[in-house]
Amino acid sequence: MERLCLVPEPLASPGRSPTLRAVLNLSSLNPQQRQAVETVHGPVLILAGAGTGKTRVITYRIAHLIERGVAPGHILAVTFTNKAAREMKERVAQLLPRRAAAHDTPEATGPAISTFHALGARLLRRHIERLGYKKNFTIYNESEQLGALRKILSRLSAPGEKTDPNAVLRFLSRLKNGSLADGAFADESGAALARHIRARYASALRACNAVDFDDLLLLTLRLFEEHPAVLESCRDAYRHIMVDEYQDTNALQFRIVQLLAAKHRNLCVVGDDDQSIYGWRGAQIANLLDLDKHFADVKIIKLEQNYRSTRCILDAANALIRHNTRRRGKRLWSRQGHGDPIRLHTFENDDDEARTVVEEIEFARLARRIPWRHHAILFRTNPQSRPLEIALRAAHVPYHLIGGQSFFDRREVRDLLAYLKVLLNPHDEVSLLRIANVPARGLSEPTMERLLAASQQRHCSVYAAMRHPEVQAQFPPRARQAIRAFLDFLDKTRAPLTANPALPLRPWAERVLAELGYVDDLRRSEKNAETADNRVRHLKELLAELDAPTIDPAAPAEERLQNVLEDLALNAERDDDEERRDDAVTLITIHSCKGLEFPHVHLVGLEEGLLPHARSKEEGTLDEERRLFYVAITRAMTSLTLSHCLSRKKYGQALPCHPSSFLRELPPDLLEDASHSASRPVDVRRGKDYFSAMRSAVG
Numbered sequence: 001m002e003r004l005c006l007v008p009e010p011l012a013s014p015g016r017s018p019t020l021r022a023v024l025n026l027s028s029l030n031p032q033q034r035q036a037v038e039t040v041h042g043p044v045l046i047l048a049g050a051g052t053g054k055t056r057v058i059t060y061r062i063a064h065l066i067e068r069g070v071a072p073g074h075i076l077a078v079t080f081t082n083k084a085a086r087e088m089k090e091r092v093a094q095l096l097p098r099r100a101a102a103h104d105t106p107e108a109t110g111p112a113i114s115t116f117h118a119l120g121a122r123l124l125r126r127h128i129e130r131l132g133y134k135k136n137f138t139i140y141n142e143s144e145q146l147g148a149l150r151k152i153l154s155r156l157s158a159p160g161e162k163t164d165p166n167a168v169l170r171f172l173s174r175l176k177n178g179s180l181a182d183g184a185f186a187d188e189s190g191a192a193l194a195r196h197i198r199a200r201y202a203s204a205l206r207a208c209n210a211v212d213f214d215d216l217l218l219l220t221l222r223l224f225e226e227h228p229a230v231l232e233s234c235r236d237a238y239r240h241i242m243v244d245e246y247q248d249t250n251a252l253q254f255r256i257v258q259l260l261a262a263k264h265r266n267l268c269v270v271g272d273d274d275q276s277i278y279g280w281r282g283a284q285i286a287n288l289l290d291l292d293k294h295f296a297d298v299k300i301i302k303l304e305q306n307y308r309s310t311r312c313i314l315d316a317a318n319a320l321i322r323h324n325t326r327r328r329g330k331r332l333w334s335r336q337g338h339g340d341p342i343r344l345h346t347f348e349n350d351d352d353e354a355r356t357v358v359e360e361i362e363f364a365r366l367a368r369r370i371p372w373r374h375h376a377i378l379f380r381t382n383p384q385s386r387p388l389e390i391a392l393r394a395a396h397v398p399y400h401l402i403g404g405q406s407f408f409d410r411r412e413v414r415d416l417l418a419y420l421k422v423l424l425n426p427h428d429e430v431s432l433l434r435i436a437n438v439p440a441r442g443l444s445e446p447t448m449e450r451l452l453a454a455s456q457q458r459h460c461s462v463y464a465a466m467r468h469p470e471v472q473a474q475f476p477p478r479a480r481q482a483i484r485a486f487l488d489f490l491d492k493t494r495a496p497l498t499a500n501p502a503l504p505l506r507p508w509a510e511r512v513l514a515e516l517g518y519v520d521d522l523r524r525s526e527k528n529a530e531t532a533d534n535r536v537r538h539l540k541e542l543l544a545e546l547d548a549p550t551i552d553p554a555a556p557a558e559e560r561l562q563n564v565l566e567d568l569a570l571n572a573e574r575d576d577d578e579e580r581r582d583d584a585v586t587l588i589t590i591h592s593c594k595g596l597e598f599p600h601v602h603l604v605g606l607e608e609g610l611l612p613h614a615r616s617k618e619e620g621t622l623d624e625e626r627r628l629f630y631v632a633i634t635r636a637m638t639s640l641t642l643s644h645c646l647s648r649k650k651y652g653q654a655l656p657c658h659p660s661s662f663l664r665e666l667p668p669d670l671l672e673d674a675s676h677s678a679s680r681p682v683d684v685r686r687g688k689d690y691f692s693a694m695r696s697a698v699g
Contacts, residue, residue, distance in 0.1 A: 024060060024063055024064060024067060024095065026038070026060070026064070029056075029057070029060065030305055032301060032302060032303050032304070032305070033052075033053060033056070033057050033060075033303060035301055036057045036061065036301045036303065037057060037060045037061045037064050038064065039268075039299055039301065040061070040064065040065055040068060040070075040240070040266070041266060042265060042266065042297060042298075042299065043261075043265060043266075043267045043268075043291075043295035043297060043298040043299070044267070044268040044269070044298065044299050044300075044301065045246075045268075045269055045271075045288070045291050045292075045298050045299070045300045045301070046268065046269070046270040046271075046301050046303060047271070047272060047273075047300060047301065047302045047303065047328055047330055048270050048271065048272055048303040049272055049274070049302075049303055049304055049306060049330050049332045050272065050274075050275060050306065050308070050309075050317070050332065050630075050631070050634035051306040051307055051308030051309060051332070051597065051634060052303035052304065052305060052306055052307070052332070053303065053307055054244070054270050054303065055084075055087065055088065055091065055244075056091070057270070057303065058077065058088060058242055058244060058270060059088060059091040059092050059095060060095065061242065061268065062075055062077060062092050062095075062111050062113075062242070063092060063095040063096055065240055066096065066111075070239070070240055071109075072096075072109055072110050072111045073109030073110070073111070073112070073237070074237065074238065074239040074240060075111035075112065075238070075239075075240045075242075076111070076112045076113075076119075076237075076238040076240070076241045076242070076260075077111060077112070077113045077114075077241075077242040077243075077244070078113075078114065078115065078116055078119060078241070078242070078243050078244065078257075079113075079114075079115060079116075079243075079244035079245060080115060080116065080244070080245050080248055081115065082115060082118075082570065084115075084244065084245075084595070085113055085114050085115055085118070088113050088244075089113045092110075092111060092113065096110075112238070115570065116216075116217060116253050116256075117213055117216045117217065117570055118570050119220075120216035120217050120219070120220040120256075121139065121216050121566060121570060123220050123223065123230075123234070124137070124211070124216065124219055124220060124223070125137075125566075127223055127227070127230050128219065128223075130223065130226075130227050130230070131219055131222060131223060131226075132206075133206070133209060133211070133219075134209050136209070136424065136425055136558070136562055137209050137210060137211055138208065138209060138210040138211075138421055138424075138425050138428045138431070138565075139210070139211060139212070139213070139216070139565075139566060139569040139570070140205065140210050140211065140212045140430065141569060142169070143409070143414060144210075144430040144431065145169055145212050146165050146166065146169060147430040147433065147434070148201065148204045148205060148208075148429070148430055149165045149168060149169055149172075149197075149201060150165050151204070151452070152197055152200050152201060152204060153165055153168065153197075156197065163193070168193055168194055168197070171193070171194035172194045172197075172198060172201060172214075173214050173281070173282070174194075174281070174282055175194050175195060175198060176198075176214040176215070176218050176252075177214060177217070177218075177250045177251060177252050177282040178250065178251030178252055178255075178282075204429075207427075207429070207459075207460075207461060208425075208427055208428050208429045208430065208461060209425060209427055209428070210428060210430070214252075217252040217253060217256065218252060220256060221252055221255055221256055221259075224256065224259050224260075225259075231259060231260075232263075234260060235260060235262070235263040235264065236263075238260055239264045239266060240264070240266045240268075241257065241260055241261050241266065241267050241268070242267075242268045242269070242270065243257055243267075243268070243269045243270065243271075244270050244271075245270070245271055246269035246270060246271030246287065246288050247271040247272060247273050247275060247276040247283065247285055247287070247288045248271070248276065248278050248283045249283065249284065249287045249288075250281075250282035250283055250284055251282070251284060254284065254287045257269075258294060265295070267295065269288070269291065271288050272330075273285055273288050273289055273327050273328055274321050274324070274327060274330070274627055274630055275594060275627060275630070275631050275634075276288070276624065276627055277590075277591060277594065277624060277627050277628045277631055278591075279621060279624050280621075280624075285326075288328075289326065289327070289328065300328075302330050304330050304331060304332055304333060305332075305333060305334070305335075306332045306333065306334045306336075306634075307334070307336075308334075308336075308597050308634070308637050309332075309334060309336060309339075309634060309636055309637055310334065310336050310337055310338060310339025310340075310637075310638065311333070311334050311336065311337065311338045311339060312338050312339045312340065312341060312342060312670055313339065313342065313633060313634070313636050313640050314332045314333065314334055314634075315667065315670055316342055316633060316640075316666050316667065316670045317332060317630055317633045317634050318331050318332060319665065319666060319667050319670075320626065320629060320630055320633065320662065320665050320666060321626065321627070321630045323626060323665050324623045324626055324627065326623065332634075339638065339639075340638075340639055340672075341670055341671060341672040342640045342641070342642060342666070342670055342671050342672065343639075343640070343641040343642070343671075343672050343674040344641075344642045344643070344663070344671050344672065344673060344674055345641065345642070345643035345644075345674045345675060346643070346644060346645075346646065346659075346675055347643060347644070347645045347646070348645065348646055348647065349645055349646065349647045349648065349649070349654060350384070350387045350605075350645050350647075350648045350649060351387050351391075351649075352645070353387070353604055353605075353643050353645050354387040354388045354390065354391035354604075355391045356643075357377060357388070357391070357602050357604065357641075357643070358388075358391040358392055358394075358395045358397055359395075360602075360641070361375045361397065361585060361600075361602075362395060362397065364600065370599070370600065371583050372397060372398060372399075372583050372584050372585045373582070373583045373584060373585070373586070374598065374599040374600055375585045375586070375598065375599075375600045375601075375602065376585070376586040376587075376588060376593070376596075376598035376600070376601050376602070376635065377585065377586070377587050377588070377602045377604060378588060378589070378590050378593055378601060378602070378603045378604070378632050378635065379587075379588075379589060379590070379603075379604050379605050380589065380590055380605055380610045380611045380613065380628075381589070381605075381610060381613075382589065384604065384605050384610075385401060385587055387649075388587060388604070389401065389587070392585065392587075397584075397585055398582070398583065398584035398585070399584050399585040399586070399587050400582075400584050400585070400586055400587065401587045401588075402586060402587065402588040402589070402592050402593075410535070410538055411535075412522060412535045412536075412538055412539055413538055413539070413542055414434070415434070415435060415438055415518070416509075416513070416518075416539055416542055416543075417431075417542070417565070417568065418430075418431035418432075418434040418435045419431075419435050419512065419516075420509065420561065420564075420565060421565060422435060422490065423490065423493055423494050423497065423512070423561075424497070424558065424561050424562060424565065426461075426463040426490055426494070427461040427463050427464065429455075429461055429462050429463075432461075432462055432463055433448060433452070433462065436448055436486065438518075438521075439516060439517055439518060439521035440521075441482055441485065441486060442478060442479065442481070442482030442485075443479075443482050443483065443486060444479075447475065447479050447482070447483075448462075450474070450475070451465050451466055451471070451483075454468075454471045454474070458471075466483050466486070466487060467487060472484070489515075493512050493515070496508055496557070497557050497558050497561065498557075498558065500557060501556035501557055502557070503557035505546040505547070505557060505560055505561055505564070506543055506544070506546040506547050508557075509543055509546055510543060513539070519536055519539070522535055522536065522539075523536070545564055545567075545568060546560075546561075546564055586598065590603075590611075590628050590629075590631060590632045591628070593631070593632065593635050594631050596635060597635055597636075597637055598635055598636065598637065599636075599637045599638045599639070600636070600637075600638060600639045600641075601632070601635050601636035601639070601640050601641070602641045602643070603632050603633070603640065603641070603642050603643070604643050605643070605644065605645070605648070606629075606642055606643065606644040606659065606660040606662070606663060607644045607645060607648065607657040607658060607659060607660055608657070608658045608659070608660055608661060609657070610660070611625060611628065611629055611660050611662065612625035612626070612660065612661070612662065613625060625662075626662060626665075629660075629662050641674065642663070643674075644657065644659045644660060644663070645657050
């Protein structure tokens with residue numbers, strides 16, 4: 001579990017660090033990488049193409065700064081995922097020697113490496129009281145946001161009218177991140193509704209002393225803009241700032257970085273405009289393309305030597321992306337050899353496509369000893385995975401579907417998290433409503449609806465309404481008794497958190513579950529014993545996080561529980577790397593594959609309407625769709641196979657398809673018609689090798 005880096009206290013002067021020194025061999029870097037590492041003053045833009053070693057450059061740059069005498073605590077490196085932050089921390093730790101002293105000084109503090117949201121959470125945990133919140137605020141996940149939103153929509157909607165809260169939440173997120181302009185979307189009614197209820201949604205969260213992920217950035221920016229002293233202390237703390245995946249920053253993140261870097265101007269951003277594929281969630285490619293408008297003296301360094309792919313694959317990627325006119329020009333090249341041509345399949349339908357892809361993967365395993373884990377099947381939309389999964393199962397080929405149900409979306413995990421949140425902050429309305437009658441304790445839906453109405457009338461939380469004698473008096477004796485019993489349970493189980501600062505959290509939480517009878521209720525609700533065992537195992541895994549070594553054992557119990565819940569909220573993204581260690585084919589959407597690489601890539605569904613997506617012409621995002629294809633191509637290391645279908649099932653009906661217009665942008669001399677090559681005879685020597693490999697594989 002990633003721990004958030006504490007914001008270091010400001011130093012009186014930069015000084016040289018007597019406790020941490022790095023010993024680096026910069027000769028292992030290529031000339032452009034070395035230039036990027038050694039350029040440490042002023043604004044720098046590192047244009048890092050796919051597979052050019054950007055993470056290595058960032059980590060070496062951090063170590064080089066420390067070697068040059070910059071105190072580690074004055075260095076901030078920000079990225080987008082917990083996985084990337086963990087990897088960066090691990091690599092920096094390998095480059096830096098151990099601390100010569102364990103003193104808690106700015107010099108001995110390590111560099112701050114975290115996600116944008118983790119950075120915001122840590123700053124707000126220190127200063128949010130200036131904005132009128134309490135320090136023990138709750139971070140709502142998506143399900144909790146939807147719960148709050150549904151209540152607002154239920155009061156606004158006319159009888160029989162249905163509004164998709166997921167769509168409204170997406171619009172709200174875009175609006176809060178500063179990327180929802182009038183006329184930007186086909187569904188302007190959804191955007192208008194988001195604007196209409198934004199204030200109500202913010203009030204609902206604030207009443208529960210809660211924030212959502214977007215607030216972690218929005219409130220941080222407010223903190224900087226409304227409280228100059230806080231901004232000044234952060235500027236003094238962070239004198240060298242690095243931002244990874246800069247092409248993915250949105251308006252809020254750009255403004256936060258701009259404010260932080262304004263004083264010392266030692267800003268280094270690393271990114272690739274050709275891999276900007278998240279415009280639909282607010283990323284603004286202009287942040288990278290127009291950086292020189294904000295930092296006129298920015299130094300631009302291009303990393304173009306690719307260490308991943310063959311020249312054939314890179315030549316195809318270069319030819320494709322040249323059709324985007326608004327970009328910073330670069331051309332990837334490699335010393336990996338030319339490699340095999342890119343294979344192009346045409347199939348009658350998506351079932352034929354899936355079956356043939358699986359057959360080719362199996363042939364590669366038997367005839368060429370290529371393990372399943374070296375293959376990835378990439379697709380544009382989630383429904384495309386169904387025929388692929390059916391074909392893989394029929395052939396008994398193991399696979400991992402990236403983006404399946406998250407551990408944190410499981411019912412039992414969400415229930416336990418909700419209990420922990422309520423025990424820490426009983427005014428957390430969404431969590432309280434979730435667990436009030438889990439397991440059943442007489443607090444029925446009508447009872448909770450009446451309590452919710454009472455809380456709205458009194459402008460207080462549901463918990464406060466439950467405690468009010470006048471509200472209790474409105475209920476019949478049995479419901480009144482259930483309310484009081486629930487409040488007694490909360491009082492009794494919450495008391496140790498405040499009374500005993502040294503309280504061991506895991507045994508305490510286990511006692512809470514035992515008193516609830518939750519595990520017994522969980523087993524009774526599952527007809528399948530194995531499924532029940534799995535659910536109990538998930539609870540044990542979550543309980544183990546309460547003993548996480550990254551949590552300061554000396555901190556008071558409430559603070560430790562708060563830190564655990566905060567880490568879990570910020571780390572709820574699924575860590576698929578653990579699963580991919582097994583020998584299994586990877587099934588993954590193109591949007592999820594950025595930053596990954598696979599020896600053999602099968603890119604399916606290259607048809608108009610899928611890639612490019614049908615919406616791209618309406619929304620003017622054809623360039624982003626091309627970048628998406630570019631990202632998919634550059635995941636391949638050794639071989640790349642493309643395919644499209646003449647028909648594809650949609651809602652059970654086969655509809656005609658046309659090849660993607662992007663296929664015409666690939667040089668014909670780099671492509672091989674796989675349909676014809678499959679019927680080409682194999683030479684005698686290769687045939688003997690195949691036969692020998694297959695015989696040994698099955699023997």
